[in-house]
Amino acid sequence: MQVRVRLMGVLKEAAGQSELTLDVESGADVGSVISKLLEGRELLESTLWDPVVDSYTPNALVLLNGVEVSNLQGKDTPVSDGSEMVFLSVTHGG
Amino acid sequence: MSVTCTKCKSNPSVYYRPYSGERLCNECFNETLLKRVKKTINKYKMFEYNSRIAIGVSGGKDSLTLLRLLHEIESKRPDAELVAVCIDEGVTGYRDEALRLAEKNCRILDVEMHVTSFKELFNETMDEIAARDRELGTCSFCGVLRRRALNEAARQVDADRLATGHNLDDMAQSVLMNILRGDINRVEAFNPGGRALEGYVRRVKPLCEVPEKETTMYAYLNGLEFQNIPCPYAHEAMRSDVRRFLNQMEVKRPGTKSIVYQTGLKIRSNRRDGVLGKCRICGNPTPGEICRVCELTGAGTE
Numbered sequence: 001m002q003v004r005v006r007l008m009g010v011l012k013e014a015a016g017q018s019e020l021t022l023d024v025e026s027g028a029d030v031g032s033v034i035s036k037l038l039e040g041r042e043l044l045e046s047t048l049w050d051p052v053v054d055s056y057t058p059n060a061l062v063l064l065n066g067v068e069v070s071n072l073q074g075k076d077t078p079v080s081d082g083s084e085m086v087f088l089s090v091t092h093g094g
Numbered sequence: 095m096s097v098t099c100t101k102c103k104s105n106p107s108v109y110y111r112p113y114s115g116e117r118l119c120n121e122c123f124n125e126t127l128l129k130r131v132k133k134t135i136n137k138y139k140m141f142e143y144n145s146r147i148a149i150g151v152s153g154g155k156d157s158l159t160l161l162r163l164l165h166e167i168e169s170k171r172p173d174a175e176l177v178a179v180c181i182d183e184g185v186t187g188y189r190d191e192a193l194r195l196a197e198k199n200c201r202i203l204d205v206e207m208h209v210t211s212f213k214e215l216f217n218e219t220m221d222e223i224a225a226r227d228r229e230l231g232t233c234s235f236c237g238v239l240r241r242r243a244l245n246e247a248a249r250q251v252d253a254d255r256l257a258t259g260h261n262l263d264d265m266a267q268s269v270l271m272n273i274l275r276g277d278i279n280r281v282e283a284f285n286p287g288g289r290a291l292e293g294y295v296r297r298v299k300p301l302c303e304v305p306e307k308e309t310t311m312y313a314y315l316n317g318l319e320f321q322n323i324p325c326p327y328a329h330e331a332m333r334s335d336v337r338r339f340l341n342q343m344e345v346k347r348p349g350t351k352s353i354v355y356q357t358g359l360k361i362r363s364n365r366r367d368g369v370l371g372k373c374r375i376c377g378n379p380t381p382g383e384i385c386r387v388c389e390l391t392g393a394g395t396e
Contacts, residue, residue, distance in 0.1 A: 008314070009155070010324045050342065058341030061310055063108075067096045068311065071110035071117055090310050091337065 001026055001081035003033050007044075009089025011060065014047040024079070030064060031075030033085060048087070061088040101126070109311055112348040120315050127312055131163050131300050138287025140298040141255055144173035148253035148295065150244045151178040151200070151207070153192030155313040155320040156259035158199050160301055162316060164257060165203045179247035179256075181240055182211040184219025185325060192321050199318065210247045212239060216391050224327055232327035235390060242378070242387045248295040260286075260299040263306040266351040267336045269358035274336070279381075284358045291379045293372070305351065 012018045038045040050058045062069045063086040099107045105119035151157045168174040200207040248256040272280040286302035343350040373385035
């Protein structure tokens with residue numbers, strides 16, 4: 001199935017693109033979409049991921065179909081075909 | 095499927111506040127943010143009914159959120175006036191996009207916009223400063239000059255208040271940085287409501303109790319187009335370390351940033367308003383003989 005991803009703020013710059021579509025396996029959740037998104041994107045990973053708390057939460061807000069995912073089930077929230085995830089950078093840097 | 099908003103109890107919620115346990119719909123999120131900013135303005139008596147308020151607009155999410163919220167609040171006061179002041183630091187590529195976004199948002203709200211530049215005020219762009227030997231890192235240098243430039247811009251538009259988009263995260267970082275540096279004078283001078291000083295427009299921070307995540311969410315929910323490009327000189331090592339630490343603590347212990355901020359206010363309450371003299375070169379307020387701007391720019395040494 002496919003999930004549409006939009007990146008905003010410095011995350012867009014780190015990824016080098018503002019929108020992309022990811023192919024993910026049926027039954028995927030927010031965490032697995034993020035893992036897929038970060039594959040081969042080292043700059044995006046270092047911008048988004050905090051290794052100390054092992055999470056994106058210090059650096060970004062992640063919305064699934066318009067709802068911030070910590071208001072759902074966090075990284076365990078299931079996604080479905082055609083879902084849209086938006087990544088909003090929290091830190092601006094200037 | 096998200097749960098129902100804990101405030102209006104009818105719309106589906108879109109945002110969870112870990113420090114309060116609230117789950118809010120779009121409308122209640124906007125409403126509670128507006129209410130908190132109004133409460134902060136009243137608590138610190140930031141504005142008069144007829145204040146002419148210069149808003150420092152950088153094109154980032156915080157300053158654009160501030161512009162939108164103050165427009166909503168102050169448009170209900172017929173004698174209050176808003177004017178956006180923007181500083182062109184002279185950072186190629188970075189500031190061009192910021193000024194375009196500031197202009198776009200001001201045009202939408204029909205707010206007057208005034209631009210002044212480092213080149214005009216200090217005879218150097220940030221690109222030129224970054225290229226030469228300096229006592230301070232680029233961020234610290236830029237911060238000192240930008241504070242002065244914002245004050246000059248506010249004076250140029252005859253404002254009696256200067257509002258900046260510093261949020262709760264910025265405030266908590268400043269408190270902790272000053273403690274880590276052992277700079278007790280700055281900890282004691284911590285004051286989001288600002289103070290009146292001769293030669294200085296009173297500087298206020300209406301977003302000082304709004305977490306950065308919430309200014310981000312507000313900008314997104316309200317369709318504000320904000321800057322994507324990071325400043326090429328934005329590498330202030332100590333602030334980055336403190337920001338990272340506070341962000342990690344906030345994940346582990348929600349409410350940490352607010353506690354640090356409140357602690358800064360408690361320390362401040364024990365001592366207020368030291369006496370400032372005037373810089374012997376430019377005449378601006380300073381605790382020493384020469385102000386920081388004249389020290390950094392080498393004014394008066396030619």
